[in-house]
Amino acid sequence: MRDATAEKTETALDAASLVTDMAKRARAAARVLASLNAEARTAALRAGAAAIRAAAPAILAANAIDMERGRSLGLTHALLDRLMLNEARIEGIAAGVEAVAGIADPVNTVAAEWERPNGLRIQQVRVPIGVIGIVYESRPNVTADAGALCVRSGNAVILRGGSEALNSSRAIHAAFVAGLASAGVPADAVQLVPVADRAAVGAMLTAQGLIDVIVPRGGKSLVARVQSDARVPVLAHLDGNNHVYVDGGADPEKALTIVRNAKLRRTGVCGAAETVLVDEAAKDQLAPLARMLLDAGCEVRGDAATQGVDPRVKPAAEADWDTEYLEPIVAMKLVHGVSDAIAHIERHGSHHTDAIVTEDAAAAEAFLSGVDSAIVALNASTQFADGGEFGFGAEIGIATGRLHARGPVGAEQLTTMKYLVRGTGQIRP
Amino acid sequence: MRDATAEKTETALDAASLVTDMAKRARAAARVLASLNAEARTAALRAGAAAIRAAAPAILAANAIDMERGRSLGLTHALLDRLMLNEARIEGIAAGVEAVAGIADPVNTVAAEWERPNGLRIQQVRVPIGVIGIVYESRPNVTADAGALCVRSGNAVILRGGSEALNSSRAIHAAFVAGLASAGVPADAVQLVPVADRAAVGAMLTAQGLIDVIVPRGGKSLVARVQSDARVPVLAHLDGNNHVYVDGGADPEKALTIVRNAKLRRTGVCGAAETVLVDEAAKDQLAPLARMLLDAGCEVRGDAATQGVDPRVKPAAEADWDTEYLEPIVAMKLVHGVSDAIAHIERHGSHHTDAIVTEDAAAAEAFLSGVDSAIVALNASTQFADGGEFGFGAEIGIATGRLHARGPVGAEQLTTMKYLVRGTGQIRP
Incomplete structure (x- = not known):
């Protein structure tokens, strides 16, 4: 033999x-x-x-x-x-x-x-x-x-x-x-x-x-x-550990709509959001955001502040910030303004697609230039990360490498x- | 120890x-x-x-x-x-x-x-x-x-x-x-x-x-x-086994000037020509081209036709068609028109920089579209393969890979x- x-x-x-x-x-x-x-x-x-x-x-x-x-x-x-x-x-x-x-x-x-x-x-x-x-x-x-x-x-x-x-x-x-x-x-x-x-x-x-x-x-x-x-x-098409950051200058209605769509429209796609960051200055939006997601059947894993807003919120472990769930699960956290949000995304994100919700032009531009991801969105769902939605007609995927092609x-x-x-x-x- | x-x-x-x-x-x-x-x-x-x-x-x-x-x-x-x-x-x-x-x-x-x-x-x-x-x-x-x-x-x-x-x-x-x-x-x-x-x-x-x-x-x-x-x-910056093809429609004066510059302006640069291909229809230019190079101190290694034009021409071995000399040495060969020139370049070249000399628009466009090199030139020296000459102000080299950047x-x-x-x-x- x-x-x-x-x-x-x-x-x-x-x-x-x-x-x-x-x-x-x-x-x-x-x-x-x-x-x-x-x-x-x-x-x-x-x-x-x-x-x-x-x-x-x-x-x-x-x-x-x-x-x-x-x-x-x-x-x-x-x-x-x-x-x-x-x-x-x-x-x-x-x-x-x-x-x-x-x-x-x-x-x-x-x-x-x-x-x-x-x-x-x-x-x-x-x-x-x-x-x-x-x-x-x-x-x-x-x-x-x-x-x-x-x-x-x-x-x-x-x-x-x-x-x-x-x-x-x-x-x-x-x-x-x-x-x-x-x-x-x-x-x-x-x-x-x-x-x-x-x-x-x-x-x-x-x-x-x-x-x-x-x-x-x-x-x-x-x-x-x-x-x-x-x-x-x-x-390469790596994972999309994508964030939505709800800034202090966010329109609360837009925040609810965008977070819901980014997380739950389809949970298995690479453009789905996995973590929601909420500015301390928008702390009163933490409860409606978390409840909206929980009521829609999404598991919420939060930091201490998020756990405080609803008994259904589970505690987030450190690994949650690095996880691409591709499931109806979301990590939620309070951050101290746009620079802290950028720092969190740069540390834990996968440089795929990240979004800010804000009406504050300075915060918007700081986020757009400071987040080093293939796609950075302002007041739009991360689920627009798609060649068809970009007008390319079709796509083979979203490239996350830095050379030749980046994005759809x-x-x-x-x-x-x-x-x-x-x-x-x-x-x- | x-x-x-x-x-x-x-x-x-x-x-x-x-x-x-x-x-x-x-x-x-x-x-x-x-x-x-x-x-x-x-x-x-x-x-x-x-x-x-x-x-x-x-x-x-x-x-x-x-x-x-x-x-x-x-x-x-x-x-x-x-x-x-x-x-x-x-x-x-x-x-x-x-x-x-x-x-x-x-x-x-x-x-x-x-x-x-x-x-x-x-x-x-x-x-x-x-x-x-x-x-x-x-x-x-x-x-x-x-x-x-x-x-x-x-x-x-x-x-x-x-x-x-x-x-x-x-x-x-x-x-x-x-x-x-x-x-x-x-x-x-x-x-x-x-x-x-x-x-x-x-x-x-x-x-x-x-x-x-x-x-x-x-x-x-x-x-x-x-x-x-x-x-x-x-x-990647691979070698430049570059060609000048002198077409049947070439202006003989331009052919002499361009071949001389492409081969001899500087022999140690990646944009230097290494092989000169001459169309059968321009056969009478073989002798002046070879003699011009020989007289300028360049060793010529030729096929049978080239050897026939001057006793100083040495016989080319098969390996010569694949060699980047980076020295005052050139390989010379008769080919049967533009499609044969393209076939030779595709078989032996390194897809860096190749040039055609011709006044015939159809031959020019056939060569420009048919040669799959980073730079394809018409009636110009291959030594223009340089970021400065392209207007880029400076360059780090000539990329020969197919992804991200190709050329200067x-x-x-x-x-x-x-x-x-x-x-x-x-x-x-």
């Missing part, structure tokens, strides 16, 4: 050669994709959407296998719900691809142009990044969403979805690619890793020169693995730049 | 704690630096330049120690020349810092702004990246150049220069920082790793969360080490973005 190490090594080698082969085909397809014009990419996306719609029965059948397996594996209700497809959800996936077809094509658009004193005309032009690797978990819709956004931006993509959704993803992928191919986009432009093997993720993360960037979409363990193992650049990642953020320098014989002195 | 492994581990631990301490102080200083206004950063840079100028005697004395040591170590003439400082070079360093003081400050400038149908006003604002790590080799001027560009863009920086230039770098750094501090910029905003220990580089490369980006400036072995060991994002990296490229969302109570439906 061979030992486990030898077997593991062989699996890793297989995965590496699989990913290398896929990436080389992706590179060739990327060249074709980038050379098409915007209209051709739009037509291909529409054909892909139509093909997904037409393949609904096959996709549902594949999803039934994943759901059955998921139940037998004892997946949580939340995971099964993410996995589950029905007619309406498939229509949503097709409509999502059509929405991406409707986004302005970023490829070859001019970001800046200027002329130099020596007569050189310089243009900075957006071009595709090249080959993008997307590693995601159980939502099968990412297969089409992410694939479409990559096609829109002229990039080839290697998709590696969660094993729970493998059959569903394969069915969506097969339909989407057939549609694209019918409109002249090479099938290799959108590839799905055909196996559930975790070694494939490792091979993608180390495919330097073959894959240009990895976009992880998933929970903390996936993101942590990507952060530690990736040798390819990563467009849409088609434009999936491009890079190239300089075109047009001269008439200039040489450098 | 302790064994070498234990000693090495201890060195690595020491380096890690040194870099951790430096990075934490840099983070605190970065906050102060970013909160200053543009005028304050400008004044600090001018004070830094003045302090370098005033410290010329001390810098020259320190440089003499490095030069003496360099000679005893048998450094090459080229390395000694890079290391050597004199009054004029110190004046050049001070003037370089003043030039950076004159660049428009990118911090808090608005890159884009728009309003959503729901009334949300969104601004995309440039903010500093945070803490930048710069690893460089023997040129002591990088200490001031890179430090100044980081201050201009509101970033704190940890500089790790080559051991050969350590005394010179320390003297320049001490003067620069004293100047900055006299104008209110914390000394920790620009730190120099005080030891020549290579373990410090390893500690910088793995300082995730402490250093936001590493910029390597140096030869292939440094860049290779950074690429393989870095866990912190890297703004100036002050603007050392910033990231943040979205400010201003509402009047909006919640997400």
Whole structure:
């Protein structure tokens, strides 16, 4: 019998050669994709959407296998719900691809142009990044969403979805690619890793020169693995430990409305608020805010002041200030003005999305400039942290890294730049 | 006696704690630096330049120690020349810092702004990246150049220069920082790793969360080490295996002038041309081009056609097409039109800077769109690959990666973005 190490090594080698082969085909397809014009990419996306719609029965059948397996594996209700497809959800996936077809094509658009004193005309032009690797978990819709956004931006993509959704993803992928191919986009432009093997993720993360960037979409363990193992650049999507700060200058009605929406509109999204900070100068709003949340079914974990306003408030532990619940749970705390709020957010936040509620212009500008997060909002819900809400048409997520893209990642953020320098014989002195 | 492994581990631990301490102080200083206004950063840079100028005697004395040591170590003439400082070079360093003081400050400038149908006003604002790590080799001027560009863009920086230039770098750094501090910029905003220990580089490369980006400036072995060991994002500056393609539609005079400048103006810079491709349709230009280079003292390594035009031409080996000489040596080859030129460049080039010489608009546009390099030039020398020549005022190098910045990296490229969302109570439906 061979030992486990030898077997593991062989699996890793297989995965590496699989990913290398896929990436080389992706590179060739990327060249074709980038050379098409915007209209051709739009037509291909529409054909892909139509093909997904037409393949609904096959996709549902594949999803039934994943759901059955998921139940037998004892997946949580939340995971099964993410996995589950029905007619309406498939229509949503097709409509999502059509929405991406409707986004302005970023490829070859001019970001800046200027002329130099020596007569050189310089243009900075957006071009595709090249080959993008997307590693995601159980939502099968990412297969089409992410694939479409990559096609829109002229990039080839290697998709590696969660094993729970493998059959569903394969069915969506097969339909989407057939549609694209019918409109002249090479099938290799959108590839799905055909196996559930975790070694494939490792091979993608180390495919330097073959894959240009990895976009992880998933929970903390996936993101942590990507952060530690990736040798390819990563467009990270870390957690959103987001805050709403209710300033002394806040309009109490706006504070109630914004806090409720930021925490409870959807609790499982990365833009959901997790901590509410209340200015001492707005101390009388602590009780109505806490009660509003409690009455809406939200658990409140508070500091001493918050515990004092309602017996249902539980004591917050130190770890609560650092926790992204993604559940109807909120941490609440009194702070001493805007600078203390900023200090708390800088110490405990994840630099994703943070909001202030105030009518005081000085406090607003102090917060907007002082909070170092991808998105900083004034008198608006943190749940606006979304590419669609920003007007990007679609997004692949909210980047929390500091390089390349920060905030919602849409088609434009999936491009890079190239300089075109047009001269008439200039040489450098 | 302790064994070498234990000693090495201890060195690595020491380096890690040194870099951790430096990075934490840099983070605190970065906050102060970013909160200053543009005028304050400008004044600090001018004070830094003045302090370098005033410290010329001390810098020259320190440089003499490095030069003496360099000679005893048998450094090459080229390395000694890079290391050597004199009054004029110190004046050049001070003037370089003043030039950076004159660049428009990118911090808090608005890159884009728009309003959503729901009334949300969104601004995309440039903010500093945070803490930048710069690893460089023997040129002591990088200490001031890179430090100044980081201050201009509101970033704190940890500089790790080559051991050969350590005394010179320390003297320049001490003067620069004293100047900055006299104008209110914390000394920790620009730190120099005080030891020549290579373990410090390893500690910088793995300082995730402490250093936001590493910029390597140096030869292939440094860049290779950074690429393989870095866990912190890297703004890579790889080699420039650059091409000039002389198209059938080229003006012969422009071709001669541009090829000569691209290859020979300075042979040791990353924008220097390394291969000249000549269209079969411009075959009669092969001889004058080759002879012009040979007569100017340049070694020519050619394909069969090029060898036929002059007995001094040496045969090119396959490796020549992939080589960045950085010397007065050029590879020359006939190709079959613009598409063959593009194919050669895509196969052998390094995606840095490539140029076409032609008066044919269709060939020009085919080349400009078909060559996937950071800079693609028409009828202009590849030696324009330079932030100063682009109008950026100064640069830290030419980025060849595909993410964040591609091409010359100036002050603007050392910033990231943040979205400010201003509402009047909006919640997400």
